[in-house]
Amino acid sequence: MDFECSDVGVWKEALSAYPSRIRSLNKPNLVSLDEFYCNELPSLIHQRNPNPYITTSELRKLMQWKLTRGKWRPRLLDFVSSLDEALVKSASEKAFQCLPDISKAISELTVLKGVGPATASAILAAFAPHFAPFMSDEAMVAALCNSKDYSLKQYLAFVNKLQTKAKELSSQGASFTPSDVERALWSCAMGNLLASQLDQEPKANPSRSSKRKRKN
Template sequence: MATKRRNPSASAPSKTTESTRKYTRPGVEASVRLRSLSPISDHVDGWDRALSRYAAMIRAKGGTRLADLDARREGLPLARRCDRTWPRIADEAEAAPAAAAGATSLTKEQLLDVIVEWKFLKGKPRNALWPLLRSNADASVAAASRRAFAAADGIPKTMSVDASSDGDDASRYATEIAAAVSRLCEIRGVGPATASAVLCLYRPDVFAFMDDEVIECLYDGKRGYTLKIYLEVNDRCREIASQLNMAMEERKGDLEGSSSSSSGGGWTPCKVGKALWTVATMSANDDERGLSTIFDCDAARGPIEKNDSTLNSRKRTKKG
């Protein structure tokens, strides 16, 4: 399943389109603005400052409870596995023995008490899913997650985004990502969004989390939670991460001695998603001072305009 590759610095819709589009989630205009900064090489510091505010916005969004859940989620044994060196698993036939030998798996308790609780508090709760989620057996959650992680192990860490890239490589890359997501979706009540919340921990270098704000920022159609939409959104996060890393590499001499919140492997699709969500949340919380540090080169433009749908959504959020 191939996804259309884009240049994130040049693929943003026209100003007219952006100014007339109605977003359902508060603050998305700010993440669109961050995404649209061009050339991206001139705005690496802004992206980095956005990412550095993630923890503060987690607390602003859900208080101590969400901050604690976020810390518990990041501390799960499956997190950050991509920081180690792992052999590429060529296909599922080779992956099966690895899974059977006791590869990392997710428990039902971790899924329900950490991943889902975190996802529902950070975004919109979908309480109708609880009966389905609770109906899963412990063994089925473990087995499906082992298969998903084995599939994720087979995905190369990077793929070229040059115009000269082989289309077959892009198609195979998307197919491998889809396979890992689909394995987790075998768990009842788990869709692509919840699957991405797990996989972005296991392979943050490949998977972004499917936040509502990130979908609306990067997907041109109506927000949805299908595998097709996830593949497109994730692909755009990967392309942005690739361009940020290339820009950082070019500026390597200038950045020596500087503090970068994107350090420790550079930018990943997961970090790009976090930065976009953070900026949207800052805007939703009227953090104009914080936003000005991110968009300092555009400070003269003044506060970000918020359309009617955003304001109404914010009112609904505060009433709730």
């Protein structure tokens, strides 16, 4: 699926395949971590009225999800695990209050050690998926043809592209958030990866197997 594709049915199919793609990776705890990130964490954050925030333990679990679904970098997990609870609460509170100004929200979160724009985007996406998508490598490649630049400037360009695509798809009667667009792009990339791995698997030679049978 190309990012420029405007067929809402294709996007819906990619998004609906997301849970099966998560399972197909066969990574330890990824299914439960994804359930936590997509369903449990947003509810936990929004229950904290009037000033929503995220806790250190929740940030640690979010980081586990991010690293398990993407590239494993254990030092980041060590950094966020040792963060002060009051600091995490304060930074996330301020960040959520900054929305819809995504630039300011990201800046509030990146004061935390181990939290760059990509991890900050995951925090914002859990709280406000209709504003901020997660900055995944796969979606970055699809939208911007680049997954090496993790700067705030690059994230803002990424947000703009995914917000525009979400509006385009939603105008066709679907209900797509920028986060839905990111998951659909990730799902499609994983589907392509799995298909290529299957193609590369050595295939049995039927003529050889039949010869062995005759010899037996």
